[in-house]
Amino acid sequence: MDADRSVPFRRPTPQEVAAAAGRGLVDVIGPDLRVLFCGFNPGLYSAAVGEHFARRGSRFWPALHRSGFTDRELYPWERDELLRQGLGITSLSNRATARADELTAAELVAGVTGLAVKAERHRPRWVAILGVTAYRIAFVRPGAGLGPQPDRLGPARVWVLPNPSGLNAHFPLPALTAEFAALRREAQSG
Template identity: 90%
Template sequence: MDTGERGHVRRPTPQEVAAAAGRGLVDVIGPGLRVLFCGFNPGLYSAAVGEHFARRGSRFWPALHRSGFTDRELHPWERDELLRQGVGITSLSNRATARADELTSTELVAGVAGLAVKAERHRPRWVAILGVTAYRIAFARPRAGLGPQPDRLGLARVWVLPNPSGLNAHFPLPALTAEFAALYEETLRRP
């Protein structure tokens, strides 16, 4: 997707958004991360733009900043700055859909193996799954709640956070930020 002045990403047309179905995104990942955030999958808008959590009004970026992970609210296209601040982004499935419920449980379960490979290669301290429903299905833990989990991916510990989607009405931004902040506080502790 073309960028305009000051690095802003041009808004895609409705046709470009529709054409993004099935497309994937490049991971924002590197060595030495405090946290690798892992969503269900890219939405169509994000896939059309080519950036994670790209839709205007995404609650991911304000929650990330307000919880302490970043020193300012970053924009989706600031991948290098995100990595400099010790944070990365990936997905369980790299198939863009209009809604996360279009993913099959098979896709979510299969995504754990790929996530484990990424965690072993890049060695983040934590992998944060963004959505308790996705975690319950992918990791076969039907009663799991939010917070730290017993699973490990490589050396990384696993934490479950609420899905930052605006469709997740149970978690308005202040509640979402509080959950992110609990993980942030944990990352400040020595391993």
């Protein structure tokens, strides 16, 4: 992200980040989105500042831009601009944790019900689950891979993308961007 733009929030202290455990985030969602991106859950840093994918170095924003979803790299606090571009963000679980593996399988499975309600209400064309592991657990599809899935959430089709976490070493940024671009092409065509 460009260094010339000021961050609209103060960088949280380590104590503030730790205190964000269990806190949630407000969805970035609206009617008739092209794609509603759905992560596992907020990380502690994101919960501490109140923005999705807020940690400096998050690969979500560069992948979104480089794949052609946005004409420039957006900042986590640019919720209105994200919505203007027909994109939104939510999570399977809205409980912030230090690591996604702190979530239980039951939390992820229960999150599908809430996600289905959001999809029925807001009617995105696609729901993109950010992480094949989360998808396999939450949708009880142990053999699932990346790409389009047979599931629907309300009227929305489901697509699985790699988790954009920097801990996902299997997908460096160029590979992550290519996966995002495949969804963008499909979202534009129909």
